[in-house]
Amino acid sequence: MSKKALITGITGQDGSFMAELLLDKGYDVYGVVRRKAVLNYGNVEHIKDSINFVNADMTDIVSLIGAMKTSKADEVYNIAGQSFVATSWEQPIVTTEINAVGVLNMLEAVRKVNPATRFYQASTSEMFGHAQEAKQSETTPFYPRSPYGVAKLYGHWITKNYRESYNMYTCSGILFNHESERRGKEFVTRKITDGVARIKLGLLDCLEMGNLDAKRDWGHAKDYVKAMWLMMQQDEADDYVIATGETRTVREFVEKAFECVDIIIKWQGKGLEEIGVCKTTGKTLVRVVPQYFRLAEVDILLGNPKKAEEKLGWKREISFDDLVRCMVENDLKLIEKE
Ligand code: NAP
Ligand code: F7E
Numbered sequence: 660m661s662k663k664a665l666i667t668g669i670t671g672q673d674g675s676f677m678a679e680l681l682l683d684k685g686y687d688v689y690g691v692v693r694r695k696a697v698l699n700y701g702n703v704e705h706i707k708d709s710i711n712f713v714n715a716d717m718t719d720i721v722s723l724i725g726a727m728k729t730s731k732a733d734e735v736y737n738i739a740g741q742s743f744v745a746t747s748w749e750q751p752i753v754t755t756e757i758n759a760v761g762v763l764n765m766l767e768a769v770r771k772v773n774p775a776t777r778f779y780q781a782s783t784s785e786m787f788g789h790a791q792e793a794k795q796s797e798t799t800p801f802y803p804r805s806p807y808g809v810a811k812l813y814g815h816w817i818t819k820n821y822r823e824s825y826n827m828y829t830c831s832g833i834l835f836n837h838e839s840e841r842r843g844k845e846f847v848t849r850k851i852t853d854g855v856a857r858i859k860l861g862l863l864d865c866l867e868m869g870n871l872d873a874k875r876d877w878g879h880a881k882d883y884v885k886a887m888w889l890m891m892q893q894d895e896a897d898d899y900v901i902a903t904g905e906t907r908t909v910r911e912f913v914e915k916a917f918e919c920v921d922i923i924i925k926w927q928g929k930g931l932e933e934i935g936v937c938k939t940t941g942k943t944l945v946r947v948v949p950q951y952f953r954l955a956e957v958d959i960l961l962g963n964p965k966k967a968e969e970k971l972g973w974k975r976e977i978s979f980d981d982l983v984r985c986m987v988e989n990d991l992k993l994i995e996k997e
Contacts, residue, residue: 665732667691667717667765668739669710670701672841673781676884677736682709684888689730691715691723691739702841717761720768727772734777734891737765740811743845744785747807748954755810762814766821766829774827777891780818782831783811784876784902784960796963797833797900804955819898828896835876835902835962837883838982840989847909848877848986851916856990858944859920865944869951871910871933874959878903879977879985889971902962903975912983913945919987 664681668674669690681688689711690703700707713729715722717739727735740758741747747754762780769776787795788804803809815831822829842849850866857863878901886901910926913935917924923938924945935945967973977985 661685661687662733663687663689663731664734664736665689665691665713665726665730666736666738667715668737668781669703670699671738671742672702672839672843672880673837673884673887674736674738675702675706675841676839676880677738677887678703678706678710680884680888682706687711689713689726689732691726717764718756720764723764723768724771727768727776731773732776734779735765735769736779736887736891737762738779738781740781741807743843744805744807745845745953747805747810751806754806755813758807758810759813759817763817766817766827770821770825770827774825777828777896778818778821778830779887779891780814780829780831782815782818782833782898783808784833784835784900784962785957786812786815786833787960788957790957790959790961794904794961794963795900795902797898797966804957805953808957815898822896828891830890830893830896831898832883832887832890833898833900833962834883834886835878835900835960837878837880838986839880840986841880842986848912848983849990851909851913852983852986852990853994855916855920855922855987856994859922859991860994862994865946866913866935867946867948867951868909868913869947870953870956871913871947872908872958873956874906874908874961876902876904876906876960876962877912877979877982878975879982882975882977886967886971886973889967889973893971897970899967899971900962900964901967901973902964903979904962904964905979906959906961907979915980915983916987917944919984920991
């Protein structure tokens with residue numbers, strides 16, 4: 660008989676890649692969707708006929724118990740979240756309800772309906788925040804810098820606590836930034852690749868950016884969902900850092916994205932005065948504006964994926980250059996279609 664998996668957050672970036680991976684492996688896939696005024700399957704539109712959708716919300720334990728009973732899941736991938744850090748200052752309560760209490764709701768639904776169900780929690784490198792070690796691993800102390808990071812830290816610890824209290828198979832993936840052509844356009848990578856494509860096609864004059872000095876460890880989401888699945892197939896549940904082990908500035912991402920459309924950027928000025936100009940035409944293509952700066956910034960993240968590589972046999976396959984190129988090429992195609 661096929662294994663059954665329940666994915667929360669199935670309409671998002673990671674949920675959609677997870678659904679594809681599990682369908683490929685022969686699972687019966689159930690996906691939690693929220694009720695919307697206009698029905699919309701987000702990133703799983705193309706595979707919606709292969710998925711069993713269940714109406715539920717992370718903030719409503721009654722609906723999550725219902726999702727567990729309907730799906731009879733062997734594995735729960737708890738990927739749902741209010742995932743945009745900047746929004747967590749504007750909507751701290753809802754971020755906490757979804758990213759902290761929502762995890763407890765899902766764990767309790769699993770425990771009530773079938774405690775033998777395996778549970779994956781989408782933890783994050785944002786829990787390291789003001790990083791206490793140059794390379795962050797499973798033993799690095801946490802120091803979140805946003806309501807998002809603080810809420811996720813609760814989700815992380817309550818997942819560990821259910822493992823220790825009830826002897827349940829609950830694990831967390833501490834995932835560093837991962838991107839793809841399905842990334843929301845508010846995140847810096849997709850904002851850049853969409854903006855670069857629009858500039859190339861003459862539809863935008865200039866990209867307005869926040870902190871160009873922030874450094875992130877960026878991988879491809881397709882590689883990262885493989886790690887989530889591997890974590891759920893072990894003899895014992897544990898937590899793992901998933902990262903590339905490389906870090907780059909936002910400025911470098913901008914340069915690389917422009918290179919993909921044969922534009923070389925030269926930087927002039929400093930801080931809020933900094934601009935990026937086209938080396939050939941001298942036209943300003945990037946400007947720094949205060950509104951995209953964070954109230955408290957995470958300056959640098961760099962993960963150490965050694966444990967996942969050694970214990971799970973996981974390895975990142977898609978390089979940084981290929982990630983940027985596939986996102987730019989996809990945005991060029993999408994905008995040309997528009
Ligand atoms: P995403 O594209 O923003 O997807 C978020 C998903 O969560 C969407 O399907 C959304 O549904 C769902 N959701 C939000 N609130 C919900 C609620 N109250 N009830 C039910 N579903 C809800 O995010 P992502 O990039 O795929 O990230 C997946 C998870 O990993 C998130 O928890 C995120 O915080 C975490 N994470 C992401 C990264 C990264 O770099 N991508 C790194 C570490 C951790 P709608 O379609 O209805 O909005
Ligand atoms: O910002 C800087 C910004 O919004 C990255 C989520 O998936 O990864 C993601 O969180 C950096 C920050 O992602 C702009 O200040 C500069 O330093 O793409 P982001 P994030 O905050 O790192 C973690 C691991 C998660 O768990 C989250 O769910 O880029 N930055 N200029 C900008 N950021 C944005 N969004 N827009 C700008 O214009």
